[in-house]
Amino acid sequence: MTGFLAIFRRLEGPQTVGRGPAFWGLFALVLAAALAYPLFSDGYTVGNTVYFFVWVFIALSLCLIWGYGGSLSFGQTAFFGIAGYGYGVLTINFGSAYGFTLLALVIAVAIAALFAVLLGYFMFFGRIAGVFLGIVTLAVTLMLERFMAQTAGPEWHIGSARLNGFNGMSAMPPLTIPWPGEPIVLFADIGLYYLVLGLLVFVYLALRILMNSSFGNVIVAIRENPERAEMLGYDIRKYQLITFVIGAALAGLSGVLYTVWGQYITPSSMGMTAAALPLIWVAVGGRSDLTSTVIGTLVVLAAFQALTIYGSQYALVFMGVLLVLTVLIAPNGLVLGVMNWLGRIAARFTQRAG
Amino acid sequence: MSLLELRQLNKHFGGLHVTNSVDLTLQAGEIHCLIGPNGAGKSTLFRLILGEHHPGSGDILFAGENITALKSFARIHRGLSVKFQVPGVFKGLSVRQNLEIALQSRHRGAELEAEIGRLLTFLGLQSEQAQIAGNLSHGQKQWLEIGMAVSLKPRLLLLDEPTAGMSPEETHMTGEMVQRLNADGMTVLAIEHDMAFVRQVAHRVTVLHLGQVFAQGSIDEIVADERVAAIYLGQAHA
Structure with a gap:
């Protein structure tokens, strides 16, 4: 039983961004929305x-x-x-x-x-x-x-x-x-x-x-x-x-x-394009974090699809530009950068409250 | 009893004879320093002992067992451990996590936590435990890596320039650290340029020159040896 609980304690740790009730509350909320979403679509x-x-x-x-x-x-x-x-x-x-x-x-x-x-x-x-x-x-x-x-x-x-x-x-x-x-x-x-x-x-x-x-x-x-x-x-x-x-x-x-x-x-x-695209999603999201990867991938995919509708031949070029910008501005990933920033703000807020 | 024995160890890189028929025996419980000018083959000798390089000929015996053909990780399991010349810490991870990675294969749960705490105290890094290792000062990185190497409770600890870049105070503290480990039964082989450190800790000194064992003895004997002074200590002790 304790071994079983110990496994769940591993849901949080130094290798993954997001911890504590605030993160898991948000996770539950997103999950609930994802579960309910097909009913309204x-x-x-x-x-x-x-x-x-x-x-x-x-x-x-x-x-x-x-x-x-x-x-x-x-x-x-x-x-x-x-x-x-x-x-x-x-x-x-x-x-x-x-x-x-x-x-x-x-x-x-x-x-x-x-x-x-x-x-x-x-x-x-x-x-x-x-x-x-x-x-x-x-x-x-x-x-x-x-x-x-x-x-x-x-x-x-x-x-x-x-x-x-x-x-x-x-x-x-x-x-x-x-x-x-x-x-x-x-x-x-x-x-x-x-x-x-x-x-x-x-x-x-x-x-x-x-x-x-x-x-x-x-x-x-x-x-x-x-x-x-x-x-x-x-x-x-x-x-x-x-x-x-x-x-x-x-x-x-x-x-x-x-x-x-x-x-x-x-x-x-x-092929080449198919092999390159996942690299872009992961790099833009934040390759060293699971949550950043999931969010980054979904956001970039949705943006890519919207772009394909309005100007198909430019969508791939835009992906390239996005990768270059990420490497220059936030080499660890845009989503991960934002999440770390939010984490710092939350920490400061908790400190002040404490 | 000899813990490490190198027999007629040869290593070539192309035409360059980096170690040339090196014979070296380390007694269990001693602190042995390896000195010699740059390019003498000291670091190569370490890499041969660790299995990162394989000798062209010769044998490496550890506690009586021939380990010449073993992979590096297997040699670590036999009781070898190393601190590299350039601090080999996990730069992107916290100090605590660095130690956890070193300790986790021997300890679990509360015991692991206790061991990490004990090691942090030993290294004087308690207040830095949450810091990213890459942000530590040079000396602290060196200690952290020594801590990781020591945490394996090795029978033989290899130290490649443990005090490089340290202030005289830090060097002295490192010397005391090594002596404490030795008092607990750890045999130490250290490459070192800092003569104050060698004088502080070494029981025996081996001088390596052009890939060969050039001289061996106590630090006083080595310093008194004019041939050694000529090749190496000349500048410092002339």
Whole structure:
């Protein structure tokens, strides 16, 4: 029982911004609003919100590997694509009966994680670090994109699932929960919304606990000074590999949910633009903090979508400008900067009140 | 009883012979200082002992076990610990968290808190515990790293220029710190340029020159050795 409570105490700690009743009160308020929101909105808008939420997982994966771990992975989209295609192949072949789509989700994420074990083993045990890690991971995702883009011919299929080259795979079944009478199909509106929101809250809280645990301590220690961390007796390769695999699983989850959401997945989801965008969301939000990453990602995504509507060709240019401005003005992230500022004000206020 | 034994240790970087057939034996319980001019191979010798570099030939024995092929972290588990030349603290983290990371694999919960408190007192950093380590003064960073190295309760503590950049008072305090640790049974091997520190703590001194053991003995013997004065102490003690 005390062990159980100790885990929850890890929700707060030096690695995550936000603590105390004020923060958790606000958290509950936001969560309540998120839960109630579909009741006051239409299916299309809710579906669009799901689309935003889907990307948060890949952003969190980058926050974990890059922000906390200090290893810049430029290729999280590789895991995104592998899991997305994995879900497509599995469900097109085996259908959606008996809750198989849920199993397919888990298997697809596991495949992405397994691929990360392999790739990560060679990178971290081969002591590849810094910019080279970014180059290797970027090369992997671009290679996968190139490969999938040339699978247009009918000879490229896995079972009954055609890979379809540049056009990508489509018409895979949505997530379906078996239910007596009629199974519940989670289409890209309210049904999927609650599932994705639930996953998001779970992942966010689980990562908070992980990062404030002794494991998280070692991860940030490796970011700060890998040599020192090793000379305290930690096999840093193992810690880096585990972090990388968890991150890959999260990116994979993003990929599956994206595929489920739109019922399609294309090679361009692993391309250069797709690989670069999560870096921008995370950098702008604040890569070394989970909350900043979530807020930053959602805000930048919403802004990006609005921009795309009013001037599509300028939206990407604006993203670049935003990244440059962030690096110049608030290198640790805009959202994180604002949150730290609010934290200082709150502390001063409490001091005066005390 | 010898705790560390280096046998015919060689390391080349290309054509450069950085350590040349180094033989060095450390007795358990001694404070041993390693001196020598810049480029003598002192820091390389440390990296060989720690497993960051691998020798071209030769063996490293620790407590009778041949550790030449072991990875660094495994050597730490055997009872080695180090403070680097450039302070190797976790700059972006608080002083307290730095110590927590060092201590957490041996202690948990209330015991961990107590150990952190004890170490903060030992280092005289209680009032700085919430500070970001990168904001500490140079000397405080050095102490913090010594604290982290010591917290592993090593049998052999390697100190690479522990007093670099310290004032004479701070240097003296560091010397006392090292003597206290030694009194508790810790063997110490220190690279040091500060002769006042060496005089204060060293039981034995080894002079390294051009990658070779040049002389060995008590500090008085070393200072009296004219050959040593010629290569190293010349400027300071002429």
